[in-house]
Amino acid sequence: MLVTNPVGVPIGSDVFTSATRREEFATAIVKLVKKLQPIHRFYVHRDLRLANLVWVRIGNGRELMQIEWGFAAEVGTAYLPKDVFPGSNEFYLPKASDDLRTLLRVLFARKFSNVWSQHCKDGTFTENEQWAKSGAADAGTAALNGDYEAFAAALRRMVLFNIKAPKV
Secondary structure, three states: OOOOOOOOEEOOHHHHOOHHHHHHHHHHHHHHHHHHHHHOOOEEOOOOOHHHEEEEEEOOEEEEEEOOOOOOEEOOOOEOOOOOOOOOOOOEOOOHHHHHHHHHHHHHHHHHHHHHHHHHHHOOOOHHHHHHHHHHHHHHHHHHHOOHHHHHHHHHHHHOOOOOOOOO
């Protein structure tokens, strides 16, 4: 379902604050990724970010929906992105992996913004952080390969990184 009018409730900054919220968000992200796969046969959203994801009531529960399709592009249509890269004369062909990789970057930055810079400076990562980092790497690879199942599983692992310890 494409949602074109702002409906629902913004996801907010609290999705990572408790185990219950992370679990709900991780499950919703997996469903969202699965919904994107058939859409990506025709369109690329090109603006997947937290502000363009909202919670929508579905029966007794809620699901994430993507909104704001103003930058969406038809798959296979070349664009001259002068509005994004002034002076550019190169055409750009939007790909489904662009959406997946953007979603990965946004979630990764949101999830780790407060701790990541310090760890990058001193090079120390806890076991759980290493696990989340590997989830992000796996998601990036899956996005480039168009493997939605692997992408969703890796995103889920990244979102839940401090709920479950890695299996040895």
